[in-house]
Amino acid sequence: MAQLLLLTRDTATSAEILPALGLLSHQLSVAAMESASLLNAEPDVVVIDARLDLVGARNLCRTLQAAGNGLPILLIVTEGGLAALSPEWAPQDFVLVTAGPAEVEARIRLLAATDASDDVIRAGRVEIDESAYTARLDGRSLDLTYTEFELLKFFAAHPGRVFSREQLLSEVWGYDYYGGTRTVDVHVRRLRAKLGDAESLIGTVRNVGYRFDPR
Structure with a gap:
């Protein structure tokens, strides 16, 4: 509420x-x-x-x-x-x-x-502190790599929206990244593993890409 x-x-x-x-x-x-x-x-x-x-x-x-x-x-x-x-x-x-x-x-x-004040993004069970560069799930700290953190932060800042792999690659990795979109799948898989029983927060939209659902 x-x-x-x-x-x-x-x-x-x-x-x-x-x-x-x-x-x-x-x-x-x-x-x-x-x-x-x-x-x-x-x-x-x-x-x-x-x-x-x-x-x-x-x-x-x-x-x-x-x-x-x-x-x-x-x-x-x-x-x-x-x-x-x-x-x-x-x-x-x-x-x-x-x-x-x-x-x-x-x-x-x-x-x-999503609460963007004080450099903190809150999306359901996830809390991202940009200034401290920390991510929490239900209050528990997540041990993320730089790219995993940036990917989760982007998802949390845009709850409910669907992004293609190309869009994620552009927004998170940057236009100057020369790798393919498969790296997005790899990082999403690793990020889901670290989310544990909350892995369904990142949903797959068939033939389109991914969506963050902050239930």
Whole structure:
């Protein structure tokens, strides 16, 4: 269960703003759509209501990102509001007001799974401390090589996404690496072995590549 902070200019209830929220079990607080609302709050996900004020929502997204607190942002938009979205908004994800509970739950779960603050990435049972260069599974330290650490860190930073072997090779090994994609399979196999009974965290997507599922 995640801690959600809904920032809005509407006086309606959260269930009216995004009906699916009323069917989920997350802890939800509602506050004014301004950066000051986060001063005494520690949410896992910030939900910004962009239905009535696209400009204000955009400016708030940019302000929160510039603050560097690492809080993931989920935008609530209407179908018409989609045309206004652009990379400068910098939210981690968005959801339409018509989205069902299963979709909203999945988006919240994936956003809450990764905490990028303080150089620590948390994805389910895995915790990556970039500054200390350590990785833990259920609190237990993992003895990883440099490449295994970088591979696990990349997976943990992108939970739920599917990556081809070519993409992993490019992102983890770098463009100047001359080896073939088979090295990805080898390192995934070794990493799974070190994860032990949690090896299924790294799933194989047939004919595509791999996906990290932070259950």
